[in-house]
Amino acid sequence: xxxxxxxxxxxxxxxxxxxxxxxxxxxxxxxxxxxxxxxxxxxxxxxxxxxxxxxxxxxxxxxxxxxxxxxxxxxxxxxxxxxxxxxxxxxxxxxxxxxxxxxxxxxxxxxxxxxxxxxxxxxxxxxxxxxxxxxxxxxxxxxxxxxxxxxxxxxxxxxxxxx
Amino acid sequence: xxxxxxxxxxxxxxxxxxxxxxxxxxxxxxxxxxxxxxxxxxxxxxxxxxxxxxxxxxxxxxxxxxxxxxxxxxxxxxxxxxxxxxxxxxxxxxxxxxxxxxx
Numbered sequence: 001x002x003x004x005x006x007x008x009x010x011x012x013x014x015x016x017x018x019x020x021x022x023x024x025x026x027x028x029x030x031x032x033x034x035x036x037x038x039x040x041x042x043x044x045x046x047x048x049x050x051x052x053x054x055x056x057x058x059x060x061x062x063x064x065x066x067x068x069x070x071x072x073x074x075x076x077x078x079x080x081x082x083x084x085x086x087x088x089x090x091x092x093x094x095x096x097x098x099x100x101x102x103x104x105x106x107x108x109x110x111x112x113x114x115x116x117x118x119x120x121x122x123x124x125x126x127x128x129x130x131x132x133x134x135x136x137x138x139x140x141x142x143x144x145x146x147x148x149x150x151x152x153x154x155x156x157x158x159x160x161x162x163x
Numbered sequence: 164x165x166x167x168x169x170x171x172x173x174x175x176x177x178x179x180x181x182x183x184x185x186x187x188x189x190x191x192x193x194x195x196x197x198x199x200x201x202x203x204x205x206x207x208x209x210x211x212x213x214x215x216x217x218x219x220x221x222x223x224x225x226x227x228x229x230x231x232x233x234x235x236x237x238x239x240x241x242x243x244x245x246x247x248x249x250x251x252x253x254x255x256x257x258x259x260x261x262x263x264x265x266x
Contacts, residue, residue: 007166011174018178018201022185027194034197041178041204044171050211053228057207060232065200065239072243073193076250087188088259094187098180105176114168119220129229132222140226144233151237159244161251 007047014040025086031069038062052126171212179205190257192246196239203235 017036024030038061045054122128133141178201185198207228214224250256253263 003166004164007170011170015174015177015181018181021197021201022181027191030194030197034200037178037201038204041208044174044208045211047166048171048211048215050214050225050228053207053211053225053232056229056232060236061200061204065236068239068243069193069197072246076193076246076256084190084257086190086194088190091188094184097187098184101183102176102180105180106173109169109172109176115217117216117218117220121215121219121222125222125225128222129225132226133229137223137226140230144230147237148233151241155240155244158241159247 003047006043010040010043010047012040013037014044027073027086028070031066031073034066034069035062038066049121050125052129168212168216171208175205175208175212178202178208190259192249192256192258192261193243195258196242196246199242200235200239203231203238207231 014037017033017040020033021030021037024033038057042054042057042062045051045057182198182201182205185201186195189195189198210224210228210231212224214222214228218224246256249261253261255261
């Protein structure tokens with residue numbers, strides 16, 4: 001019962017602030033509304049016993065990415081963008097496509113009989129995740145670190161002022 | 164009533180559709196990137212939920228979610244650098260005004 005209440009509250013926080021992100025005409029407000037969205041999703045991770053993913057979510061999404069987005073807004077728009085039209089002319093078509101897709105997805109999810117796997121998650125997932133990253137998923141780990149390096153250099157080169 | 168896999172899938176579908184709506188209708192490139200972040204978050208919720216309910220013995224879902232978070236950080240960095248470069252050269256961040264390669 002408590003789990004259901006927590007789930008409903010966290011989902012409501014995430015979805016309501018996501019609606020603000022999507023619809024607000026003030027771009028700074030939508031960037032700041034990303035934070036409660038990410039924190040609601042973090043709560044969902046904790047409900048799903050993924051504490052390590054939840055911690056990383058707070059650090060990277062709610063911390064780094066939001067700050068980065070706010071910096072770029074301040075550097076480009078020079079303010080909130082309230083005087084500028086924020087949506088293009090395909091609002092009706094986009095809304096229609098989104099609602100149709102949402103209905104389709106939810107219909108499929110409700111009709112499908114999902115399998116239940118045996119076993120249970122380990123009590124402390126962080127240790128098991130570390131083991132997995134250094135044994136079976138070591139290739140993904142190394143490729144991801146290489147990709148981080150490449151995107152670091154790429155971002156610096158692209159954003160650098162040319163002279 | 165127990166919280167099941169379907170509940171998480173529905174929440175993540177709604178989150179994904181909100182992100183898709185932002186990508187389809189926003190003019191500001193930064194707002195489009197925010198929509199992409201929402202969609203990646205929805206995918207992550209799916210991965211972690213499937214990990215718990217369908218294959219709890221293996222931790223592949225959470226490992227994948229961590230990789231996706233890393234890639235989202237990369238994508239945000241490079242994407243925002245591109246927005247900065249476009250703003251410096253074209254004086255706009257509105258994607259419907261960036262049409263140099265369109266006839």
